[in-house]
Amino acid sequence: MAWTLKHRLKYRLRLFELYGQVDGAAVKIGQCAVGVSRRGASQFLDRIQLLPEFGDWPEAMAALLAELGPGEFTYGWELNLEPPRHEALSALPGVTIKETTPLVVNAIDFSRWDSWESYFYGMRKGARQSAQFARRDIPDLRFKTWTGRSSMRAIPALLRLRWGLSRRKGLGLRVVDLLASYMGWMAVSPHYTVTRLAVGAGATLAAYYGADFGANTYYLEGASEPGNQGASWALLVSMIQRAYVRNPKGTFIMGYVNYATHDEEVSGGLLRARTACRVSDYPTSVIRFHYSG
Incomplete structure (x- = not known):
């Protein structure tokens, strides 16, 4: 809500839940929020949150990108304890890295x-x-x-x-x-x-x-x-x-x-x-x- 109020003229916030199959049943395994840009790069807020036992980050990102469709995106946050995702992202079909800013939290x-x-x-x-x-x-x-x-x-x-x-x-x-x-x-x-x-x-x-x-x-x-x-x-x-x-x-x-x-x-x-x-x-x-x- 705070982010949406601050950026309401630039982005439309979309909330996603990710599901996987466990014993034939769909189980929620993660979630994330994406500010879809009205012009320019869309922004993943913080990170993709996944349950530890379902930590296949590349598969989760591929599913999200397929849902979001083509465009420019920014992934990462200055206070994120998640490891760098440059290599995992660059290995996904259809992804071209434009810029990476290494940070240390x-x-x-x-x-x-x-x-x-x-x-x-x-x-x-x-x-x-x-x-x-x-x-x-x-x-x-x-x-x-x-x-x-x-x-x-x-x-x-x-x-x-x-x-x-x-x-x-x-x-x-x-x-x-x-x-x-x-x-x-x-x-x-x-x-x-x-x-x-x-x-x-x-x-x-x-x-x-x-x-x-x-x-x-x-x-x-x-x-x-x-x-x-x-x-x-x-x-x-x-x-x-x-x-x-x-x-x-x-x-x-x-x-x-x-x-x-x-x-x-x-x-x-x-x-x-x-x-x-x-x-x-x-x-x-x-x-x-x-x-x-």
């Missing part, structure tokens, strides 16, 4: 640790101490957390901190775009939304904006005041711990990197921060291709 795989304590003390010392020193040096540091539509209460602080971050880094973000994104997502998908603010020393020092979905927690955006005395690290660690408690075998997805365009200095040490959190790398890709039918 950085996510904390909690299954690598036996307990929260083993994860926490496995973080890089500097990151761990920054979070601990914040609690020591900001005596009134506290967190305010909202889920669902009540997350809208965090929007003013999110806007202010994101706008400040944009100005410092020259990102060119527009307040109206940020507001529309927050309001749209929180209005139509509130049951996935979680926000948390770090408050202390008479100010809001850092903000977290994310989503819970299945076993995954998505860290969608964050921002902080400069010179926040480690409050941003304390906030991030608290959200990682919340995700661990929610699912000790799940993943905390911190974002992606396109190594062809990434500049670590411009990003403010983004990869160094993620490495400090002991992320695992999940190679994936966004693929633009033509299907002739």
Whole structure:
């Protein structure tokens, strides 16, 4: 619904269910959503979702393309843990790859640790101490957390901190775009939304904006005041711990990197921060291709 509202002038959303034969009966084995373009390339949203025991991805994609018909398509998403599908796609009859963008998703795989304590003390010392020193040096540091539509209460602080971050880094973000994104997502998908603010020393020092979905927690955006005395690290660690408690075998997805365009200095040490959190790398890709039918 959120995607449809944002792209309603460019795409028509189609939802698909995939069925296979099990003991002579048709059984649902997967599903996916496709934004069919009114002009240009149609977009697979996220990925084809298949039950593990029916994981024949090429066969599923071939069936979907036969249903959709000839055209231009884009497959993949920047926060997708699915492996690259370039080779599988290029082997399908009628498919011509136009462009492939390799990406690496950085996510904390909690299954690598036996307990929260083993994860926490496995973080890089500097990151761990920054979070601990914040609690020591900001005596009134506290967190305010909202889920669902009540997350809208965090929007003013999110806007202010994101706008400040944009100005410092020259990102060119527009307040109206940020507001529309927050309001749209929180209005139509509130049951996935979680926000948390770090408050202390008479100010809001850092903000977290994310989503819970299945076993995954998505860290969608964050921002902080400069010179926040480690409050941003304390906030991030608290959200990682919340995700661990929610699912000790799940993943905390911190974002992606396109190594062809990434500049670590411009990003403010983004990869160094993620490495400090002991992320695992999940190679994936966004693929633009033509299907002739």
